[in-house]
Amino acid sequence: xxxxxxxxMADKGGKSTLRRLLDWxxxxxxxxxxxxxxxxxxxxxxxxxxxxxxxxxxxITTVFAIAATVTMAPDGFDMSACTLxxxxxxxxxxxxxxxxxxxILCVLITIAITLVMxxxxxxxxxxxxxxxxxxxxxxxxxxxxxxxxYIGGGxxxxxxxxxxxxxxxxxxxxxxxxxxxxxxxxxxxMLACVLVAHIFLEYTKHGRFIYAMGGNKQAAKLSGINVxxxxxxxxxxxAVFIAIGGMLVASRGSSAQVMxxxxxxxxxxxxxFVGRSVGGAEKPNALGTLIGAMLVSTLENGLTxxxxxxxVLPAVKGAVLALALIAAYATKKEQ
Amino acid sequence: xxRMTLGTRNVSIEFPGVKALNDVNFEVSTGEIRALVGANGxxxxxxxxxxxxxxxxxxxxxxLNGETVELRTTMAAKKLGIQIVYQxxxxxxxxxxxxxxxxMLGDMILTADKKPLVSWPEMRRRAKEVLDRLHINVNxxxxxxxxxxxxxxxxLIARAIVNKCNFLILDEPxxxxxxxxxxxxxxxxxxxxxTENIAIIFISHRIHEILQICQKYTVMRNGEIVDTxxxxxxxxxxxxIEKMLGRSFEENFPKxxxxxxxxxxxxxxxxxxxxxxxxxxxxxxxxxIVGIAGLVGAGKxxxxxxxxxxxEKTGGTITLNGKELKxxxxxxxxxxxxxxxxxxxxKEGVLVGExxxxxxxxxxxxxxxxxxxxxxxxxxxxxRKYVDSLGIKTPSINQKxxxxxxxxxxxxxxGKWMAADCDVxxxxxxxKGVDVGAKQDIFRLINDITRQGNxxxxxxxxxxxxxxxxxxxxxxxxxxxxxxxxxxKTGEDEIMHYSVGSTTQYA
Numbered sequence: 001x002x003x004x005x006x007x008x009m010a011d012k013g014g015k016s017t018l019r020r021l022l023d024w025x026x027x028x029x030x031x032x033x034x035x036x037x038x039x040x041x042x043x044x045x046x047x048x049x050x051x052x053x054x055x056x057x058x059x060i061t062t063v064f065a066i067a068a069t070v071t072m073a074p075d076g077f078d079m080s081a082c083t084l085x086x087x088x089x090x091x092x093x094x095x096x097x098x099x100x101x102x103x104i105l106c107v108l109i110t111i112a113i114t115l116v117m118x119x120x121x122x123x124x125x126x127x128x129x130x131x132x133x134x135x136x137x138x139x140x141x142x143x144x145x146x147x148x149x150y151i152g153g154g155x156x157x158x159x160x161x162x163x164x165x166x167x168x169x170x171x172x173x174x175x176x177x178x179x180x181x182x183x184x185x186x187x188x189x190m191l192a193c194v195l196v197a198h199i200f201l202e203y204t205k206h207g208r209f210i211y212a213m214g215g216n217k218q219a220a221k222l223s224g225i226n227v228x229x230x231x232x233x234x235x236x237x238x239a240v241f242i243a244i245g246g247m248l249v250a251s252r253g254s255s256a257q258v259m260x261x262x263x264x265x266x267x268x269x270x271x272x273f274v275g276r277s278v279g280g281a282e283k284p285n286a287l288g289t290l291i292g293a294m295l296v297s298t299l300e301n302g303l304t305x306x307x308x309x310x311x312v313l314p315a316v317k318g319a320v321l322a323l324a325l326i327a328a329y330a331t332k333k334e335q
Numbered sequence: 336x337x338r339m340t341l342g343t344r345n346v347s348i349e350f351p352g353v354k355a356l357n358d359v360n361f362e363v364s365t366g367e368i369r370a371l372v373g374a375n376g377x378x379x380x381x382x383x384x385x386x387x388x389x390x391x392x393x394x395x396x397x398x399l400n401g402e403t404v405e406l407r408t409t410m411a412a413k414k415l416g417i418q419i420v421y422q423x424x425x426x427x428x429x430x431x432x433x434x435x436x437x438x439m440l441g442d443m444i445l446t447a448d449k450k451p452l453v454s455w456p457e458m459r460r461r462a463k464e465v466l467d468r469l470h471i472n473v474n475x476x477x478x479x480x481x482x483x484x485x486x487x488x489x490x491l492i493a494r495a496i497v498n499k500c501n502f503l504i505l506d507e508p509x510x511x512x513x514x515x516x517x518x519x520x521x522x523x524x525x526x527x528x529x530t531e532n533i534a535i536i537f538i539s540h541r542i543h544e545i546l547q548i549c550q551k552y553t554v555m556r557n558g559e560i561v562d563t564x565x566x567x568x569x570x571x572x573x574x575x576i577e578k579m580l581g582r583s584f585e586e587n588f589p590k591x592x593x594x595x596x597x598x599x600x601x602x603x604x605x606x607x608x609x610x611x612x613x614x615x616x617x618x619x620x621x622x623x624i625v626g627i628a629g630l631v632g633a634g635k636x637x638x639x640x641x642x643x644x645x646x647e648k649t650g651g652t653i654t655l656n657g658k659e660l661k662x663x664x665x666x667x668x669x670x671x672x673x674x675x676x677x678x679x680x681x682k683e684g685v686l687v688g689e690x691x692x693x694x695x696x697x698x699x700x701x702x703x704x705x706x707x708x709x710x711x712x713x714x715x716x717x718x719r720k721y722v723d724s725l726g727i728k729t730p731s732i733n734q735k736x737x738x739x740x741x742x743x744x745x746x747x748x749x750g751k752w753m754a755a756d757c758d759v760x761x762x763x764x765x766x767k768g769v770d771v772g773a774k775q776d777i778f779r780l781i782n783d784i785t786r787q788g789n790x791x792x793x794x795x796x797x798x799x800x801x802x803x804x805x806x807x808x809x810x811x812x813x814x815x816x817x818x819x820x821x822x823x824k825t826g827e828d829e830i831m832h833y834s835v836g837s838t839t840q841y842a
Contacts, residue, residue, distance in 0.1 A: 205708075206707060216687065219682065221664070222665055222683045223751065225697070
């Protein structure tokens with residue numbers, strides 16, 4: 001039998017209605033968006049095609065946001081995730097075009113090389129004990145330079161010579177390559193990433209330990225959790241998602257442009273922050289991240305249909321993030 | 336120099352449920368060094384905080400030279416010349432600023448309205464002047480983070496006397512100092528007393544130091560002043576300790592006698608935790624509860640955490656069941672059968688953001704998993720079992736631990752280890768901040784552990800608890816074992832005798 005509520009202290013567990021509403025603020029906002037855009041634009045907004053537009057637009061951001069979620073769950077941070085993803089895109093594209101390797105091999109090599117490069121991140125954080133933010137800030141530049149050195153400063157795309165002047169083995173992209181970056185596969189891959197991260201973080205002991213560490217590293221350590229090992233594990237999983245994100249960008253763009261992924265970082269982080277408090281989780285979580293990314297994507301899509309100029313959209317994105325953070329922090333007690 | 340007197344008349348302070356101070360009448364005059372002694376929780380710090388203006392909710396009155404003064408803010412106290420140097424020197428200093436800035440910080444705040452600009456030469460000159468006056472040899476341009484602990488304390492004392500200072504409170508200043516540093520501090524204190532018209536109130540647990548430097552001592556017990564006497568040649572450590580403890584007020588706890596077996600766990604010549612554990616050797620037998628006694632700062636927590644792998648071990652061996660253990664991180668300790676319930680439960684013991692269920696299974700999660708997946712029903716079954724057996728009061732097992740009361744959080748911190756099946760359980764101040772009822776539950780649990788043939792190491796500064804629950808007690812002082820005592824043949828006074836660092840045999 002469960003112990004009855006006898007202690008007045010325990011009463012504080014009951015959340016206020018306002019707090020509950022704020023916990024679901026992102027979901028409520030998402031529903032409101034759908035309602036408003038439907039009322040204004042009718043079926044031009046709420047068509048199957050447009051829903052696919054929204055999902056397609058959010059997919060790459062979501063994959064990077066899932067990478068960020070896994071890093072942030074043990075209270076880590078990675079500013080260099082998307083510069084590393086650019087490197088993954090370079091590798092992926094060059095393996096495919098320059099060396100003409102089979103697609104599946106390209107995928108595996110890309111993931112492997114991203115994992116290898118992530119060892120450097122882990123070395124700086126775990127061995128050199130540099131705070132995550134600072135270590136990855138430095139690595140951002142390292143990735144940019146190394147990556148562009150590899151591709152010789154120019155994009156990797158069909159019809160271009162390699163930096164050594166050799167003719168690429170492949171001259172055109174096969175349908176299987178292009179399919180990765182188009183629906184339905186793009187969307188399926190995104191949803192698979194969310195699902196895998198969700199199951200890992202919520203239902204495995206490793207995920208629980210990672211969250212425990214994110215909540216209180218000292219207490220986790222004194223509970224016998226090997227905090228370094230779990231930070232490393234989270235890093236390796238992040239690296240896999242980064243590689244996937246980089247490959248999606250390359251396939252979607254049919255090329256690996258210089259710094260093609262770098263700009264995804266801030267949107268990905270925004271999605272994680274918006275999703276943090278969804279359902280009162282109060283920690284980075286995969287489903288919340290999905291909702292965060294969807295909210296931003298829906299807003300952008302709806303406003304574009306309403307003929308709001310594209311160059312104003314960043315302000316809307318920023319406003320959503322600010323509102324989400326207000327919901328999360330403004331009602332907190334002063335420490 | 337006019338003699339000044341600061342005193343309290345019937346000052347009381349009530350915290351929810353406890354009377355921290357009860358009608359306290361305390362008086363001190365400039366030119367004396369006064370010791371304030373008492374066991375942990377006797378109210379020394381609370382009283383000093385009243386004088387420093389940091390406890391605005393006192394009742395009764397404080398008077399200075401016969402006139403009533405209001406000490407409701409720290410600024411008010413400072414303006415009257417009452418300064419306090421707290422034990423945690425790092426809380427009061429800005430490590431990245433220079434010595435000069437730290438010494439002059441209070442002055443800068445006081446004069447900020449009149450002088451918006453900082454004159455560096457002037458500031459350095461004045462800081463140097465004060466340090467010279469105290470014969471403290473520190474370069475004013477040095478960053479405070481590069482100073483030793485003793486030097487930091489000197490900087491704080493210098494800060495206290497930059498402006499008007501007639502009453503200087505030193506809260507356990509010698510606890511972190513070496514012998515030579517203590518001697519230097521005493522020189523400074525005597526110097527202040529002789530030349531600056533200052534009364535020094537000296538809080539310390541180290542009775543031999545008080546005999547050495549103070550003229551008078553005041554003893555507090557349970558929020559009251561029980562005695563004020565002169566320190567004479569005839570004053571003895573024993574006499575002061577007896578006054579601190581009063582008549583014995585042992586609480587009754589149910590100590591079960593279980594058969595004690597072979598020696599199972601042994602620590603020999605253990606050193607570590609940055610020198611706070613020094614060549615410690617002890618052993619624990621099967622089914623035995625071994626107490627680690629000592630005052631705050633004696634190294635009890637550090638010893639527990641060094642055994643558990645949370646602090647670095649620099650020497651010595653740890654043996655369990657005849658096998659030497661290799662412990663680098665706490666994970667190793669847990670795998671080899673050692674559990675630790677740490678002192679700071681919110682910071683170290685429980686995961687406040689997680690549910691009761693997760694906390695109670697965190698240390699042995701493998702048991703509740705199928706492959707990598709956590710089986711929710713198994714963890715919930717485990718949680719219900721311990722919520723029941725430990726009497727954890729929670730509206731639901733899925734409640735976040737942050738929402739439980741202190742005593743219940745502590746029960747969760749203890750219960751966490753029960754599922755882990757360890758051989759040796761280390762408890763570090765398990766009853767700190769929990770009420771009598773929760774204490775009984777925790778003791779019952781400790782008895783259960785020994786009944787199952789496991790062993791317990793119980794570190795506490797509550798000597799009455801040690802006496803009622805342990806089989807043997809080791810007394811620590813400055814990271815050393817001072818004595819090994821049979822619980823049945825000892826008493827609070829003997830433990831206290833060794834806790835204060837006496838090296839002589841207790842008679």
